[in-house]
Amino acid sequence: MLGTGWTEVVALAAAFLVSAAATPAGISGAVLLLPFQVSVLGTPSPAVTPTNLLYNVVSTPGALYRYRRQHQTSGRLTLILITGTLPGVIAGSVIRVELVPGPRVFDLLVSALLLPLGIWLVATRPARDRDPAGPARQIQAPVLVFLACLTGCVGGIYGIGGGAILSPVLIGSGRPASEVAPATLASTFVTSLGGVVTFTILSISEGPVAPDWPTGIALGIGGIAGGYVGARMQSRLPDTLIRRVVGILAIAIAAQYLWSGLD
Numbered sequence: 001m002l003g004t005g006w007t008e009v010v011a012l013a014a015a016f017l018v019s020a021a022a023t024p025a026g027i028s029g030a031v032l033l034l035p036f037q038v039s040v041l042g043t044p045s046p047a048v049t050p051t052n053l054l055y056n057v058v059s060t061p062g063a064l065y066r067y068r069r070q071h072q073t074s075g076r077l078t079l080i081l082i083t084g085t086l087p088g089v090i091a092g093s094v095i096r097v098e099l100v101p102g103p104r105v106f107d108l109l110v111s112a113l114l115l116p117l118g119i120w121l122v123a124t125r126p127a128r129d130r131d132p133a134g135p136a137r138q139i140q141a142p143v144l145v146f147l148a149c150l151t152g153c154v155g156g157i158y159g160i161g162g163g164a165i166l167s168p169v170l171i172g173s174g175r176p177a178s179e180v181a182p183a184t185l186a187s188t189f190v191t192s193l194g195g196v197v198t199f200t201i202l203s204i205s206e207g208p209v210a211p212d213w214p215t216g217i218a219l220g221i222g223g224i225a226g227g228y229v230g231a232r233m234q235s236r237l238p239d240t241l242i243r244r245v246v247g248i249l250a251i252a253i254a255a256q257y258l259w260s261g262l263d
Contacts, residue, residue, distance in 0.1 A: 023230025058220020084148025092156020
């Protein structure tokens with residue numbers, strides 16, 4: 001546990017760095033901040049879940065505003081993802097409070113999904129780099145809605161938003177990062193807002209399951225500044241580099257959750 005006042009300062013600085021690095025890939029960074037909150041900031045469970053979602057609510061508008069100024073809105077993809085994430089996060093929030101699922105199975109499932117995906121993204125080039133005339137392998141809309149619903153449910157249970165899962169899958173399917181990033185961040189924002197509202201309502205009858213507001217807001221302030229910087233950098237970064245960054249982040253996240261699940 002950090003001293004009075006230092007929790008917010010450390011939270012702000014950490015969120016800025018994580019958000020600046022993750023935003024160009026369409027990842028809010030919440031998946032990296034969740035264990036940081038528990039081990040360094042000492043945020044108690046289950047309040048750590050809505051606190052992480054509160055970080056997403058406060059932090060992502062900066063990046064979304066910058067993407068809008070750069071004329072990157074990904075309207076159709078955004079609507080498809082939100083259609084799935086919103087009902088998913090409400091269900092996940094109720095599951096988190098009522099059933100309190102054990103974290104070990106989740107840790108192992110996340111590592112099993114992200115580790116091979118991260119290795120694949122790092123080891124291969126985008127399809128359009130290998131064959132500029134070849135079309136990207138588009139995932140059909142119903143499959144995307146189903147996938148977004150699952151990640152929204154996971155976001156409600158564990159407070160990670162879902163972008164860390166959606167972004168590697170979409171970029172891996174051949175979509176450009178310039179399209180994926182604003183769409184996954186927008187769905188993360190809606191997912192997190194729905195989760196915070198649901199947890200706040202549930203706290204009326206279920207006890208201390210509301211967000212830790214000072215910590216969440218401090219994380220969000222750092223995240224909104226870092227997200228704006230990351231979104232501004234994205235247009236200057238090649239897709240191949242962003243693909244590698246997503247892959248490395250996925251591998252790092254998978255290794256962390258694999259270690260947690262086996263510990």
